[in-house]
Amino acid sequence: MSIDPSTAAPRVTAGVDWAKDDHVVCVAGDQGEVLERFTVRHDAAGLRQLAARLLRAGAAQVGIERGDGPVVDTLLDAGLTVFVIPPAQVKNLRSRYGSAGNKDDRFDAYVLADVVRTDARRLRPMERDSERTTALRSAVRARRDLVGHRVAAANQLRAHLQIVFPAAAALFADVDSAITLAFLSRFTTQEQADWLSPKRLAAWLKSSSYSGNADPAALHARLLAAPRGNAGQHAAELAGVTLALVAVLRTLNAQIQALAASIGAQLDAHPDAAIFQSLPRSGTVRAARLLAEIGDARGRFPTRDSLTCLAGVAPSTRQSGKVKAVTFRWGADKQLRDALCDFAADSRRASPWAASLYDKAIARGCDHPHAVRILARAWAHVIWRCWQDHAPYDPDAHNSLQAVLKQHQSAAT
Numbered sequence: 001m002s003i004d005p006s007t008a009a010p011r012v013t014a015g016v017d018w019a020k021d022d023h024v025v026c027v028a029g030d031q032g033e034v035l036e037r038f039t040v041r042h043d044a045a046g047l048r049q050l051a052a053r054l055l056r057a058g059a060a061q062v063g064i065e066r067g068d069g070p071v072v073d074t075l076l077d078a079g080l081t082v083f084v085i086p087p088a089q090v091k092n093l094r095s096r097y098g099s100a101g102n103k104d105d106r107f108d109a110y111v112l113a114d115v116v117r118t119d120a121r122r123l124r125p126m127e128r129d130s131e132r133t134t135a136l137r138s139a140v141r142a143r144r145d146l147v148g149h150r151v152a153a154a155n156q157l158r159a160h161l162q163i164v165f166p167a168a169a170a171l172f173a174d175v176d177s178a179i180t181l182a183f184l185s186r187f188t189t190q191e192q193a194d195w196l197s198p199k200r201l202a203a204w205l206k207s208s209s210y211s212g213n214a215d216p217a218a219l220h221a222r223l224l225a226a227p228r229g230n231a232g233q234h235a236a237e238l239a240g241v242t243l244a245l246v247a248v249l250r251t252l253n254a255q256i257q258a259l260a261a262s263i264g265a266q267l268d269a270h271p272d273a274a275i276f277q278s279l280p281r282s283g284t285v286r287a288a289r290l291l292a293e294i295g296d297a298r299g300r301f302p303t304r305d306s307l308t309c310l311a312g313v314a315p316s317t318r319q320s321g322k323v324k325a326v327t328f329r330w331g332a333d334k335q336l337r338d339a340l341c342d343f344a345a346d347s348r349r350a351s352p353w354a355a356s357l358y359d360k361a362i363a364r365g366c367d368h369p370h371a372v373r374i375l376a377r378a379w380a381h382v383i384w385r386c387w388q389d390h391a392p393y394d395p396d397a398h399n400s401l402q403a404v405l406k407q408h409q410s411a412a413t
Contacts, residue, residue, distance in 0.1 A: 011029075011030040011060075011117065012027060012028070012029060012030070012035065012057055012058040012059045012060065013027075013028050013059060013060075013061045013062070013063070013113045013114070013116040013117040013120075014026065014027045014028070014054050014057070014059040014061070014062045014063070014112075014113050014116075015028070015062070015063045015064070015108070015109040015110060015111065015112025015113030015114070015115075015116065016050070016062060016063070016064045016071065016075075016109060016112065017065070017105045017106075017108045017109040017112065018064055018065055018066055018069075018071055019042070019105065020042065021041070021042055022039050022040060022041050022042055022046070023039065023040050023042060023046075023050065023071060024037070024039050024105040024106055024108075024109045025037065025038050025039070025040065025050065025053070025054070025109055026106065026109035026110040026112070026113045027054070027057045027059055027113065028110065028113040028114050028117055030117070032114050032117060032118075034110060035057060036053070036057055037106060037109070038053060040053075042070075042071075047070060047071065047074040048074075050071070050074060050075075051074050051075065051077070051078035051080075054075075054078070054080060055078060055080075059080065060080060060081060061080070061081045061082075061083065061116050061120060062075050062080050062081070062082050062083070062112075062113075062116070063082075063083045063084075063085050063112030063113060063115055063116040063123075064082060064083070064084060064085070064112065065084070065085060065086065065087050065090060065108075065112070066084065067082075067084040067126055068134075072126070076126070076128055081125050081126075082125065082126040083116050083120070083123040083124070083125060083126065084126050085112060085115060085116075085123070086331075088331060090108060090111060090112065093111050093115055094107070094108075094111060096111075097110075097111060097114075124300075127297035127299045127300050128297060129295040129296055129297050130296050130297075132266070132269070132270055132296075133270070133291070133292060133295050133296045135266065136263065136266045136267065136270065136288055136291065136292045137292035137293065137295075139259055139262055139263050139266060139288075139292075140263055140285065140288050140289045140292045140293075141292075141335065142259060143256060143259040143260060143263065143285070144289075146252055146255055146256050146259065147256060149252055150176055150249065150252040150253070150256065153176070153245060153248050153249050153252060154174075154175050154176040154249060156245060157175055157176070157242070157245040157246070157249065158175045160238075160241055160242065160245060161175070161184075161242070163230075164189075164229055164230045164235065164238045164241075164242070165188075165189065165190055165193075165229035165230070165235075165242070166226045166227045166228075166229055167190065167193060167222065167223045167226035167227075167229060168180070168183065168184055168187070168193070168229075169226075170222065170226065171183065171219060171222055171223065172212070172214075172219075173212070176249050176253065178253070179205075179208060179210050179211075179212065181246050181249055181250055181253075182208050183208075184242055184243075184246050185243070185246055186204070188239035188242050188243060189229065189230070189231070189235040189236065189238075189239050190228060190229030190230065190231055190235060191231050191232075191235065193223055193229075196220060196223065197220065198216050198217045198220045199216075201216045201219060201220050201223075202216035205219075260284070260285055263284065263285055263288045264284045264285075264288075266288070267284060267287060267288045267291070270291065270296075271296075272291055272296055272387070272390075273287070273291065274392045275291075275383075275386050275387055275390070275391070275392055275393070276288070276290045276291045276383075277392075278386075278392035278393040278394075279343065279347070279379075279383070279393050280347050280350035280351045280354070280393075281343075281346045281347055281349060281350045282343060286339075286342065286343055286346075289339045289342075290339050290340070290343055290383070292339075293333070293335050293336040293339045293340075294307070294336065294383070294387065298387070298388060301384060301387075304380065304381045304384040304385070307380050307383075307384050308377050308380045308381070309329070309332075310332060310333050310336060311332060311333060311336045311337045311340050311376070311380060312328075312329045312330075312331075312332025312333070312334070312336075312337040312373075313329075313337060313340060313341070313373045313374075313376040313377040313380060314329060314377055315327065315328070315329060316328065316329040316330070316331075337376075340376045340379065340380060341369075341372050341373060341376045343376075343379065344372055344373075344375040344376035344379050345372045345375075347375070347379065348375065351395075351401065352401065352404045352405060352408060353398065353400050353401035353404045354375055354378075354379070356404050357374065357375050357378055358371050358372070358374075358375050361374045361375070382398065
C-alpha cells in the first residue's frame with residue numbers, strides 16, 4: 001500500500017552546537033525550513049529542557065559535533081538518534097550554504113540539522129559504549145596524560161641538574177626513577193655529595209633498597225668524573241628548586257602506579273579483556289588502551305575498513321585526471337591511532353608475521369612511522385575479526401602467521 005506524501009508526517013531534524021556554558025539548538029523541517037531556534041544552559045535544568053523541546057518538536061534525529069559528555073547522554077537517554085559530525089566536516093559543509101565562510105553558532109546548528117536531514121544515509125548513528133568501557137577509557141587516557149606530564153617534569157629536572165648538580169643528572173639510568181629521586185632528596189647539592197665515599201655510597205644504596213646492578217665504586221667514580229656543581233649559599237637556594245621538582249615527580253609516579261593498578265582491576269572485570277590480552281606483547285595497560293579506544297559497541301565498526309579508516313592507518317587516496325596521490329590520513333581518531341600503532345610497533349618483537357610485514361615495508365623504502373602504520377592496518381584486520389567474533393587471538397588459526405613460520409622452517413632446513 002502506497003503512502004500519500006501529503007498525509008505523511010513531516011521529517012523533523014535538529015542540530016546542537018555544543019559549547020562550554022550553553023548550547024544553541026536549531027530544529028529544521030522536512031524542506032529545510034527553520035521551525036525553531038533556542039539556547040539552553042549547560043546545567044541539569046537546561047539539558048532536561050533540551051530533550052523535552054526536541055521531543056515536543058517531533059525531532060527524532062540530531063546532529064552534534066562531539067560524541068561524548070552530558071549533552072550526548074541526555075539525547076541518547078531521550079531515545080533520539082545522534083549523528084556525530086566532526087568540526088572539520090562542519091567547516092567544509094558551511095560552503096554548501098554560503099561562500100563567505102562565516103562562523104556563527106546559530107548557523108552551525110542549522111548546518112548540523114540540515115545535513116542530518118539531507119545526508120542521513122551517509123552518516124552512521126552513534127552507538128554508546130558500555131559504562132564499564134567509558135570508565136576504562138577515562139582511566140587509560142588519564143594515565144597517559146600523567147605519563148606525558150612526568151616526561152616534561154623529568155626533562156625540567158634534568159635541565160636544572162645539568163646546571164646546578166651535573167653529577168646527579170646522569171648518576172642513574174633515569175632521572176625520574178625512585179633511586180634518583182631518593183638520592184636527590186638526601187644529597188641536594190654538590191657539597192652534600194662530596195661527603196660520599198665508595199663505602200658510604202654502598203651503605204646508602206643498601207639502605208635505599210637499590211635494585212640495580214651498578215657497582216657502588218663505579219657510581220662513585222661517575223660522581224667524581226662529572227663537572228662540579230654549584231657550591232655555597234647559592235647552591236643551597238637552588239636546592240629548593242631541586243626538591244620541588246623531585247616532589248612533583250614522586251607524586252606523578254605514585255598516581256601513575258595507582259591508575260595502572262585500577263586499570264588492571266577494571267580490565268580483569270571486562271568481558272572483552274581476553275580478546276585484547278591474547279595479542280602478542282599487549283600486557284595490561286596496552287591491552288586496556290586498545291579495548292578502551294576501540295570500545296565494545298560492535299556496530300560502531302561494521303567492517304574492518306571502518307576501523308582502519310577511523311584509526312588513520314589506512315592511506316588517503318586523491319585522484320584528479322592522471323594525477324593520483326596516496327597520502328597520510330589526517331582525519332582520524334588520534335587516540336585510537338596512537339593506541340593501535342603503539343601496539344603494532346612492539347608486536348614485531350614477539351610475532352614473526354608482524355616482523356616480516358614491518359621488514360618488508362622498510363625494504364620498500366618506508367620510514368619507521370609509515371612501516372608501523374602498515375603493520376597497524378594489518379593488525380586492525382585481525383583484531384576486528386576477533387572483536388566481532390568475541391574470540392581471543394589464536395596464533396594457530398592465523399594463516400598468515402603460519403605461512404611465515406613455514407617459510408622460516410624451510411629456510412632453516
